[in-house]
Amino acid sequence: MIEKIGQNLADKGDRLDLVKKPRHEVLHRSSRDTQYPHLKYFYSCKKSESLVLPILEKVIGKTILLNNYAISEGVCQALAQAAPSLDSSQINRIYFTNNGISD
Helix, strand or coil, X not given: CHHHHHHHHHHHHHHHHHHHCCHHHHHCCCHHHCCCHHHHHHHXXXXXXXXXXXXXXXXXXXXXXXXXXXXXXXXXXXXXXXXXXXXXXXCCEEEEECCCCCC
């Protein structure tokens, strides 16, 4: 329990360090430079020039539910970059239906 609290504080400290850095320094990093799935997703969307959609916030019962939610191929690729960094105790599935992407 205490280790988890310590890790959460360390993670927040790392994020705070990102906020303190000059904007151009943070935005020129790549998705490989971070362990945070939200930042990996952001950097990948930026690289593919795709609109950053709040899909990592669509979690219902450990599932990212994208039902009738149109997404682009660039967003799919960004999600694929971020997926390995997702905490499996909080998110363990991604469910797509009627999203405009073909197999």
